[in-house]
Amino acid sequence: MATTKTKIGNSEFRNCFMNAAGVYCYDKNELEQVINSAAGTFVTKTATLQSRSGNPEPRYHDTALGSINSMGLPNLGFDYYLDYLLELQKTHPDRTFFFSLVGMSTEDTHTLLKKVQESDFNGITELNLSCPNVPGKPQIAYDMETTENLLTDIFSYFKKPLGVKLPPYFDIVHFDQAATVFNKFPLTFINCVNSIGNGLVIEDESVVIKPKNGFGGIGGEYIKPTALANVHAFYKRLNPSIQIIGTGGVLTGQDAFEHILCGASMVQLGTTLHKEGPSAFERITNELKAIMDKKGYKTIEDFKGKLKYL
């Protein structure tokens, strides 16, 4: 029987599936459900220094092929998530969890990461450089100079495992430029991709979410080709020491198989988890194991990154 265990940095996970930041991770209740599911680990909702109520509702909408959201980083604040993560280090010492965070300013980002560095947190930090939904705030990782300067400053003091959540890129030159920057730093991973920013969904004659006149991040089936391309483009360009987390368009074990084939070491569920709930982890894990058994793959390392070209 195949195993879907994996490793990110020096941390081992019993399963290569987890939630995507923003889904089933707002509070202890939701995170507990992911802990008790077949998921290998969880990532928190992206935490900011102060708690945020986020954008006006309706701000999330499911569609037949995925979802659109403009949540606006609603979260209970950095201290809430850090306190919970430190509590879990006592109750679940054998597990490693991910902490997603970003500042509303560069100064806040450094304040947050210095707090993490100085804390007893021994998990993995995911810096969200790609939220498309805070009015007036750009997706940081679309600005390579700002990203390079930020990472240079961060790695002068941050010595714990760190990865970045990236927006999708759509230009080969941008893959080259971004990879050149990321290869300069001891990143544990990059996570490709966040939602495709500023899409528009219409029902009858109206937008379906309130913020930004209906413009929001797109997830689900719509984005799998873009997600797979980003995973593979960076897999081919990055130092092997920087692993890839694949996020976007995973509904089935086949979708997860494709993400791993492109180079992902971990696969996140966003829209599918929102629609189906934590039981999706067991379903998709079993579907992936069935594919692996059929193909004679014992571990994900047997086919990770081995996408065939014509």
Ligand SMILES: O=C1NC(=O)NC(C(=O)O)N1
């Ligand atoms: O990084 C994010 N990506 C999204 O698609 N939505 C959330 C949000 O709006 O909070 N953040």
